[in-house]
Amino acid sequence: MFLESSLALPFRNKTYGVYAAGNAVSLIGTWMQRISVSWLTWEMTHSGLWLGIMAFADFFPGLVVSPLAGAFADRTDQLTVVKSSQVVSLLQAMVLFGLTATHHLNISGLVALTAFQGAVVAFNQPARLALVPSLVPESDLGSAVAINSVIFNVARFIGPMVAGLVIVWSGVAASFGANAVSYAVFLVALWWVRIGDTAAKPPKRRKFATDFKEGIRYTVTHPAIGSLLLLLTAIGIGGRPLNQLLPGFAAQVFHLGAGAFSILASAAGGGAILGGVWLGHRSQSAKLPAIAIVTTIAGAMAAIGVSATSNLWIAVPCVTIFGFCLSSAGIAIQTIIQLSSERSMRGRVMGVYGLIFRGAPAIGALAAGTASLHFGLQWPVIVGALIVIAAAAWTFTRHAEISEALTNSEAERINAQTVP
DSSP states (O other), X not given: OOSSSOTTGGGGSHHHHHHHHHHHHHHHHXXXXXXXXXXXXXXXXXXXXXXXXXXXXXXXXXXXXXXXXXXXXXXXXXHHHHHHHHHHHHHHHHHHHHHHHTTOOOHHHHHHHHHHHHHHHHHHHHXXXXXXXXHSOGGGHHHHHHHHHHHHHHHHHHHHHHHHHHHHHHOHHHHHHHHHHHXXXXXXXXXXXXXXXHHHSOOOOSOHXXXXXXXXXXXXXXXXXXXXXXXXXXXXXXXXXXXXHHHHIIIIISOOOHHHXXXXXXXXXXXXXXXXXXXXXXXXXXXXXXXXXXXXXXXHHHHXXXXXXXOHHHHHHHHHHHHHHHHHHHHHHHHHHHHHSOGGGHHHHHHHHHHHHHHHHHHHHHHHHHHHHHHTTHXXXXXXXXXXXXXXXXXXXXXXXXXXXXXXXXXXXXHHHHOO
16 A cells, blocks of 8 residues: 555654654755756846856756665665765855855856855765665655645745845855755754665675666566656656746746746646645555646646746646646656665666666756757747656556566565564
């Protein structure tokens, strides 16, 4: 069963509660910085291409780092990896704050710092995702995945809203400073997190290259994981670039400023929160493949709706639906992947997941930003949405195979728990 009764189950474990609280604060700061970087890019350049380049700089390092980070996460203490990454992220946020406050930051420096942070996040993500099963009982794993997504999307809702207010009242630098403080809060929370000896000390393995190749082979050939990662790739390339182009939509399409951008970004985040809460109360894992496919198609249609209007107040509900659907699809896909993965392979699988989750939007945002120079902001989003719909239709033809693989993995996990 997925999410046995409610989203509250994992909080029976105090360690997970501390981790989740610190993670929430950190993610609010992360979204404040992400929105501030996008707006600062627009202020510096007034170019959809530069918005695409900045998104590419943020996400592209994942193409190189994530698979290696996944293999590394399976070989070492995942909690230590997360702590170390937070320290480096704190330093990056402080540098960004200092350069912006003293007016020494140019567009090249912003790209470089964004790419650096993208590499840190890509290195951190597999360990961060693989750490969650060590903080809760196996029976609560589905709930914990949904809670993590709800936290992410609550931050995605609150972060842009707070960033918009801070930018208007105190400037972009103050938003970067707030992000640095949020990293410090998460580090304090991580100091109190304790995990079992088995999770903290992974078994000795073979050569790193062997582990790396094994992880790629396992991920690609797994009937459920491989198919859903292809769908995730299409969503990243064709769907998610809308988020990166929202500053341009606010300025060029709706002819408004940072306030409109904040409204659009918060609407997407608010919809994503609703999607996480809604999916958190779905009771059966067998329904997840269908949910992933249907919400992907609905989200792509909502993106077309955003691009078909020049009225902000028509676009806002479309963006909300877009956020709801992509959140639901993303949670369903990640949950299936987590539940279907062997525990010993989970770090490597999440490394490939992280590669696609961050790398595909990088390619999509760069392509959409480049296309916007010739066709405007709206047509690239429409074409991307059509690509997503086509991929979801293909995934539907694999529905039975995905469901069977998920059912078999769940049965194996239950048998493993009952064997003395």
